[in-house]
Amino acid sequence: MYRFLFCISLSIWMLGSCSEESKETQRPNILYIMTDDHTQQAIYAYGHGLLDSTYFPNMDRLAKEGALFRNSFVTNSICAPSRAVLLTGKYSHINGKMDNVVPFNWDQPMYPKLLQAAGYETALIGKIHLAGKPQGYNFSLTLPGQGNYYHPEFIRNGEVEEKYEGHSEALIPQFVIDWLENDWDRSKPFAVNYHPKAPHRNWMPEQRYLDLYEDREFDFPDTFFDDHQGRGLAAKQQAMSIVDDMYWGWDMKFDKNPFTGEPSRLPAPFGRMTEEELDAWEKVYAPANEKLFGDGTPGERPLRERPDRERQAKFMYNRYLRDYLKVVKSVDDGIGRVLDYLEKEGLLDNTVVIYTSDQGFYLGEHGWYDKRFMYEPSLSTPLLVRYPKEIKPGTEVQQMVLNLDHAPTILDYAGVPIPEDMQGMSWRQPAAGQKIPWRDAMYYHYYEYPGPHDVKRHYGVRTDRFKLIHFYHDIDEWEMYDLETDPREMNNLYGNPAYAQVQEMLHQKLIELRAQYGDSDELTQQFISQ
Known part of the structure; x- marks a missing residue:
């Protein structure tokens, strides 16, 4: 009898131990939040002083409880190409989505397909801005094109268009929660792309936030009345x-x-x-x-x-800045709702929460709005990551991270092998405070000209201190900046004898990076001739 009871107790203990071991080694969920045209200047944690921490508490929560990336950049600062880079982990000239016009090939390899094959339940909810039926997702509910703020249409699983009553920034987080609550197979980890529409133009606030910030007068940025004489x-x-x-x-x-x-x-x-x-x-x-x-x-x-x-x-x-910040407020609310749901369900601490945007944006710097240029406000983008199993609260990551890196990083967290042809690097170890070999420069290429906003085609290289840009197509001009002495990029140093060695170094680095990533003038000419 004693032996029987002992065996039962041992079996129960072993089952409990196995359960605990499984719990400890279970793969994390992935919540990837990508806004549209959000910028570091509009996040208190980045220290720009536009607003205090009470305005967007959920974004600041991610920064406090996880990691803030100080040097987060994009490879092509425009909506659809940036999203294609996210999905493929490859530069625009490789994945084929160079501008907002050319079609995107959903048949190509993408990280959501690899997650699916590895047993993840995947969902895409919100804006993707890539025409065609999304692939790699068990479920998708996406805005057609840019979508609408008020009473928007959504396309279910790439096939059926449905209209919903309400505001996009209230609907999209609710759709995320609904999928998790009702459709997610809880025997599998989830990977959700949660993509708000905001704060993309034309900044239509929710009714409850119409008068928010209306009593606030914002000062012009220092460069608002820039006459652009320092550039080409x-x-x-x-x-x-x-x-x-x-x-x-x-x-x-x-x-x-x-x-x-x-x-x-x-x-x-x-x-x-x-x-x-x-x-x-x-x-x-x-x-x-x-x-x-x-x-x-x-x-x-x-x-x-x-x-x-x-x-x-x-x-x-x-008027512009107030409306922009009003729709960001709705985005922050939505993030809070989703985080609260995950916490209530006991899922939050086993979920890698990534917050970013498809590119940065101008909030009056140089008198501008929009993005596209390789200048800092649109080249840089927010990146906040929470995963308490590996990332300590209040972490700041200084390494130069690109949107090119998100796909391999997500695969790394999921325990899925990273394909050799992905061109990015996993930032999982830097986020955890580990030192590994890392890039000392980044490559950028923008193609959409002629096109909206008349920003010339250009490519360039950025190091931790210097930047070299080549504008081409109907002009042939070079610009170079010392970001340490001229962070607002007002003084073009190209051809300055005092910077001759730096200029030569940047040219050589640019040649090396173009070769590394497989870009060339011949590829660009093929795109131009399409």
């Missing part, structure tokens, strides 16, 4: 100026051009709203519009009759 033609000939190139309808939320009375080039995007929503917008935006273009102070002519570029710039900059 590319910086001068772009069409990214907040004052000159934003639309009174689409961006500033006016029905017509207040100077001419003519309908805006793109009408104010209110057609999808209910009467209640329109009334709420009118109460917030109409008084501010009238204050700018009405009679003004007694005895002063209205702005439309008295050119005042600085007054106009102040209004347009603040």
Whole structure:
């Protein structure tokens, strides 16, 4: 009898031990959160001082409880190509998605397909901006193209388009939670691509946040009135100026051009709203519009009759920045909802949570909005990672990390072999504080010209201190910057005798990186001729 009871007790202990061992060695879940056009300047943890930590607490939570990457960059600062780089772990000239126009080949190898084959349940929810039926996912619910903020359509599993009532930034996190709650096979680890639409143009806030920040006047960035004299033609000939190139309808939320009375080039995007929503917008935006273009102070002519570029710039900059931050607030709320759900379900600490954006964005630096250039505000992108099993709270990673690296890193966390033809590196060890050999420079290439915003084609190299850029196609110009002495990139040093050795070093590094990643003028010419 004693022996029987002992055997039963031993069996129970062994089962418990095996259970605990399985729990300790189980593969982590992956939650990859990618916003659209978010930028480091709009995250308190990056120290830019635009807002304090109370505005976006969930993003700051990720930074406090995990790792903040100080040098996170993209290889091609534009939406669809950046997403193709994420999926494939390969540069644009290799994966074929060089700009927003050329088709993306979903048939090629991608990290979600490898996760699926390794037993992960995969889902893609939100914006992907790559036409065609998504592959590598057990479930997808995606916005068509850019999608809409209000009452958007979503495409289910690449086939059926469905319209939903509500705001995109409230719907998308709820869809993530719904999939985890109702459809995820809990016998398998999950890998979810959670992709908000925001803060992509045209920044349409939720009704509850319409008056958020309306009492806040933001100071111009130091370079807002930059005349671009320190750079070449590319910086001068772009069409990214907040004052000159934003639309009174689409961006500033006016029905017509207040100077001419003519309908805006793109009408104010209110057609999808209910009467209640329109009334709420009118109460917030109409008084501010009238204050700018009405009679003004007694005895002063209205702005439309008295050119005042600085007054106009102040209004347009603040309207843009407020709306941008309002939709970021909704993104932060959504992240909080998903994190809270994972925590409630006991899943959070076994989930690698990655927060990033498809590229950076200009918030008035050089007077601009949008992205595309290899200059720092659009080259850099946020990267915050939480995984307490390996990453200590408050970690800062200094290594130069690219969006090219995310696919191999996710595979590394999942225990899936990284294909040799992936061109990125896993940042798992640097995030855990381990020192391993790492890159000392990065390569960049932007292709979409002629195209929106008129940013010239260019490629270049960035080290920890210096940057070399070559603008080509219909011009042939070089720019070089010392980021230590000139972090705002106002003074082009190319051809400066004092920097001759640096210039030679950067040219050599550029040649080496182009060879390493298989890029060439011949490949570029093939793309141009398509």
